Amino acid sequence: MLLIGLTGGIATGKSSVSSIISSMNLPIIDADLLARQVVEPNKPAYNSILSTFGPSVLLPSGHIDRKKLASIVFNDPVARKKLNTATHPDIRREMLLLVLHHFLRLQRACVLDTPLLFEAGLHKFVHEKVVVYCPEQTQLARLIARDNLTPTEAQSRISSQMPIDQKRSLASILIDNSNSKEDTQKQVEQMVARTLPSKFRTVIVWSLLCVPAALLYGLVKGWETCSGLWARIRARDSIRGGGRVHMD
Numbered sequence: 557m558l559l560i561g562l563t564g565g566i567a568t569g570k571s572s573v574s575s576i577i578s579s580m581n582l583p584i585i586d587a588d589l590l591a592r593q594v595v596e597p598n599k600p601a602y603n604s605i606l607s608t609f610g611p612s613v614l615l616p617s618g619h620i621d622r623k624k625l626a627s628i629v630f631n632d633p634v635a636r637k638k639l640n641t642a643t644h645p646d647i648r649r650e651m652l653l654l655v656l657h658h659f660l661r662l663q664r665a666c667v668l669d670t671p672l673l674f675e676a677g678l679h680k681f682v683h684e685k686v687v688v689y690c691p692e693q694t695q696l697a698r699l700i701a702r703d704n705l706t707p708t709e710a711q712s713r714i715s716s717q718m719p720i721d722q723k724r725s726l727a728s729i730l731i732d733n734s735n736s737k738e739d740t741q742k743q744v745e746q747m748v749a750r751t752l753p754s755k756f757r758t759v760i761v762w763s764l765l766c767v768p769a770a771l772l773y774g775l776v777k778g779w780e781t782c783s784g785l786w787a788r789i790r791a792r793d794s795i796r797g798g799g800r801v802h803m804d
């Protein structure tokens with residue numbers, strides 16, 4: 557199975573490209589979505605965020621206040637590193653499980669839609685590094701318009717990632733999303749047609765690797781179940797032990 561790492565800068569157009577790819581029936585693993593799932597209440601990363609940032613980053617519902625957390629971490633590299641440390645191992649584990657799942661289902665390719673592909677070192681594990689590019693001024697304008705940010709807020713988000721020109725230089729395939737959406741669509745279709753392996757090749761690789769992949773899937777899933785149970789026991793004990801919920 558071909559592993560395609562899809563990345564770019566914030567608001568350069570990854571989601572737009574990933575929805576084009578998805579319409580071609582290729583599976584997409586969305587790191588931003590996984591980042592939301594691993595911080596649901598009482599999951600290990602949730603407890604870790606709470607003990608690092610305190611209860612002021614919670615909404616009255618008990619969920620993480622993402623706006624509040626964003627305003628902290630996009631202005632403070634040390635806080636951002638702490639958030640990455642709390643969330644990235646769990647995001648990586650979920651990604652691995654999904655990759656194995658798609659491999660075992662005999663998919664010909666799988667796309668990892670990951671904004672921090674290079675920053676987090678995940679580019680080492682993919683066959684193709686696809687960078688969705690637009691010039692930084694266009695990126696800034698799109699980010700301000702989409703998220704209703706001030707230019708200063710938008711700039712600090714852009715600066716929290718590797719500069720888009722550097723990502724461009726690390727790409728194995730570049731999708732230039734500076735122009736129309738139709739132009740981008742054409743580039744994506746060409747990219748998929750050029751890189752997708754044949755069904756024959758996919759079946760050969762699958763038959764060689766399906767046993768170790770299934771074993772690895774079972775091990776990672778087992779580990780996930782045990783660590784989830786352990787986090788719930790610890791959260792329950794901390795409620796019983798004086799109401800300092802999740803702060804132990």
Ligand SMILES: CC(C)(COP(=O)(O)OP(=O)(O)OC[C@H]1O[C@@H](n2cnc3c(N)ncnc32)[C@H](O)[C@@H]1O)[C@@H](O)C(=O)NCCC(=O)NCCS
Pocket residue numbers: 565566567587588591622623625626629636639640643647670671672716717
């Ligand atoms: C900071 C948080 C709370 C902001 O949440 P919010 O819902 O406002 O934004 P969302 O998650 O949709 O992210 C939007 C974009 O911000 C950028 N971004 C997100 N996290 C980071 C980060 N740690 N460093 C640099 N850029 C980031 C990405 O380009 C992403 O596509 C959230 O992004 C988060 O928990 N980030 C840490 C986990 C992470 O690294 N996620 C990125 C995928 S691995």
Ligand SMILES: Nc1ncnc2c1ncn2[C@@H]1O[C@H](COP(=O)(O)OP(=O)(O)OP(=O)(O)O)[C@@H](O)[C@H]1O
Pocket residue numbers: 564565566567568569570571572573588671698699702733734735736737740
């Ligand atoms: N070719 C294009 N022309 C004009 N606007 C575009 C184009 N491609 C994307 N946009 C707009 O730019 C904004 C950012 O695009 P998108 O949300 O796809 O970026 P992203 O890289 O996924 O962002 P993030 O890193 O925050 O997840 C959106 O409002 C989108 O509609």
